[in-house]
Amino acid sequence: MLTVAAVSAGFTRDLDACFAQVEGLASEARERGVGLLALPEAAIGGYLSTLGSHGDVADPTRPSRSQPPALRLDGPEVARLRALAGDLVLCVGLCELSDDGDAADGGATRYNTAVCLTGDAVLGVYRKVHQPLGEHLSYAAGSTFGAFETPVGRIAMQICYDKAFPEAARAQALDGAQLVVSLSAWPASRTGAAPVIADDRWTHRFDLLDRARALDNQLFWVASNQAGTFGSLRYVGSAKVVDPGGAVLAHTGTGPGTAVATIDLDGGLAAARGGMYHLRDRRPDAYGPAVSADPAPLPDPVWERTALSDPRPEVARA
Template identity: 90%
Template sequence: MLTVAAVSAGFTRDLDACFAQVESLVAEARERGAGLLALPEAAMGGYLSTLGSHGDVADPTRPSRSQPPALRLDGPEVARLRAIAGDLVLCVGLCELAPDEPGPGGEGARYNTAVCLTGDAVLGAYRKVHQPLGEHLSYAAGSGFGAFETPVGRIGMQICYDKAFPEAARALALDGAQLVVSLSAWPASRTGAAPVLADDRWTHRFDLLDRARALDNQLFWVASNQAGTFGSLRYVGSAKVVDPGGAVLAHTGTGPGTAVATIDLDGGLAAARGGMYHLRDRRPDAYGSALAAVPGPLPEPVWERAGAGRA
């Protein structure tokens, strides 16, 4: 049996405050018997302060968006995270600095990255592939998905908007992932926002996608998220643990908290896949061409032409 925990919490640019918060959350998870803890996207230094083209630094008439601190995976901050994690498997989001790749200002490329680590090693790292609403202005994009071995099982990671793309989770499932950790900084709608955050359409989508991706691939799904507000963004919280049948085992609600559930990783997968096994029953010969590049240009959304950014 494995106890897993997913965090809903807010993080800012203050790295010292972030480390203190991580230490507290790790201690709480350890007290509750967790073997794996998922922190949100951009937990180290916070996410972007705004989304949409109005943060385009190439336009001098528009304000620059606030940037998170860029950290090297072989740097002291990740080493400090490893020391905090100890024997716990910790998944955490950060802005990765890749000094050997070209980037703005000559300092190297920046990636929106999820890192999985213990006190012994960095077990895996994933760079966000799907970039929403001008995120490319701050980060380079990743190029693929892959699962990796950890002390608690074979897992895969993805970040936020990735969950809207079934192919992303399917790629991890086909690579043998038993559990997917989905780290997010998923905000509420900025147009027609609901007075109650739990009723917001983007809260509903966040929850629906988590459950659908678990059920699509008949695997466990651990979803963390930012909570509260940062810059112009208001986050939906809603960290959760989902089983391979799409049932929510633990949920934080829209505020800060930690969702904790004890799962039978091997037994749960065997039970879910014992009859209709989605990965086995796929028919790539029937829909392979449909998944190729869409011919012709896609229509440009009206809100993109207006340069407003809509969510």
């Protein structure tokens, strides 16, 4: 049996404060017998202070776009995380500084990255592939999905918007992932926001996607998220543990907290996949261009076709 925990908490630019939070959360996790602890996207240094919209994604000079500190994976901050992790398998998000960039640009590239580590080693590194609403102004995009071995089982990681793409989790499941850790800084809607964040449409979508991806691939899903507010963003919290049937085993609600559940990793997957096994029963030959074709063009936005002042369709809201 394995006890897993997903954290809902707010993190800022203050690195010392972030590390103090990690230390406290890791200590609490050990006291509860946790083997795998999932912290949010950008837990070390905080996420962006704002996201672009249709009107500002092309302006990389916006002064309100506060950048998180960029850290090297072989630097002292990751070494400090390993020391805090100890015997825990710890998944945590940060802004990575890598030397794989164009020499003309100084040779350095920033990525929105998740690392999985213990006190002994960095076990896995994932760079966010899918970028929403101007995130490309702050980070380069990753390009691969996969799974890796850890002391608690074969797992994979995603970051935030990745969960909206079934192909991502499917690729990881086909690579043998038994459990996916989805680290997020998922905000509530900025237009037409619900007075109660639990009723917000983006809270509903966050929860729905977590359950769907677990059920799609009949695997365990551990979803962390930022909570509270940072800059112009209000986060939905809602960290959770989901079983291979899509049932929520533990949930934090929309505020800060830790969702903890004890799971039978091998037994749970065997039970879920013992009858209808989605990965086995796929028909790739029938899907054709479904995974590679360009999408149909979108119609002109509603506000360009009507005289209404701001009737923006759902796709334009974040």
